[in-house]
Amino acid sequence: MPRFRRSALAVVLASVAGLTACTYNEELGRSQLLFAGRDDMAQAAAGSWEQLKKQQPISRDERYTSRLNRVAPKLIRAAGGNPAQWEYLVFEDKSLNAFALPGGRIGIHTGIMDIMQNDAQLAAVVGHEIAHVNYRHSGERYSQNMVASIGIGAASIAAGVSCDGTPQERRACEQRSGALVQALGIGAVYGAILPYSRKHELEADEGGVRYMARAGYDTCEAVRFWQRMQASSAGQQRPPEFASTHPASDTRINNLRQITSQQGKRC
Template structure:
């Protein structure tokens, strides 16, 4: 649980919001809605990053049992080189995160709350350099940092059924499908539900900053996403979901790269 992060992103549970209200330190726009200064918008959050991490822990251990993890140094060495740098640059302690490479041709990667990152061998195979790994790494870390899964959860049908995060976590496999859905994973690995257009663009934007701080070449983001766009076929991977469009995504990246180059953001 990353308290510092929770604090920074103003992610809090209902109880914390109530407590904050009582102390006059929280401005609530709507029930469960808190304003995040970095994102420049309010987030509908009934669950904290810590609660989401609790949910993700069992899903992650199941995934690792069910799917083939590669120990091929061709992949693991690259990830071991890039991942800690990007995670540290995002303000997190890499020793508290876990990164695995799954053996699959899928052009995909994913992140679970609590700092669990999965890459597929397929996507690493098309990455020309460490900078391109850092592009996707930064993107996935940003999803975690801004508790996008928590937001999806808060908006999901699971929330409407009245099940609390604690109930779901305790009930375990009975609600496994819902848990996976909330976390954005389909019933089988390789089917990752799309985040919203807004979440994708936020992940791109902040991921770019993380990779820049880590010393990687942000221009490689354009090279990489153009390559992914040209390889699109069949079911779109999460990181290439139908929204935002490739053009929107590339245009935003170009604007953000310009801001970074001008030293306006870091």
């Protein structure tokens, strides 16, 4: 029996239990292939979040924390959630990044906060991250990875999952845990935030702007923020997840302009 982190095991068991799991997501308006339940993914992410908080310095700088503490609860409420059930932190990291984990955990890097000009621009980023969580993008990525059997032994080792047993057992365990690591996008702990697909990014942009509008923010600031991201990340060798080349900034900005124009705005 391979030794496996309990949370990871829960996800694996859930995925075995629900082999055919196509779920319709009301808010998203499409069906999703989901082997793992919301709670299973949240449980699996809990350990990674705790580990991240130990490894990555958390900013206590009020310039950052007061803005996040002001903006995040409004967005969470606008997205139908309860702020008390979410955790949001600023991490000291110069990269232009932000991320979210299942179960309602959001991390914003100081680097990306430095290019924001106002609360609404942070709202664009927080809204985007909440949308990734509400749309269960990690669960979907996990399920896709399971199907594709993308398992990387190195990733599972980095995640602190140790697999042993017969060679076959070990390989199967590594595949499952590798898929989990990729699904959570928690490469942050191990050096890189893993990118979502272009489709997930555009969906998160759209959801984020919807939440922004509901929370009373000027959604044109999402467009302005992305223009700033485009300018700031130009020339960077490896674009961060948040500014990943898929979708290209232009596609992203055009998409946001289209959504905001449906809200009756001209950005």
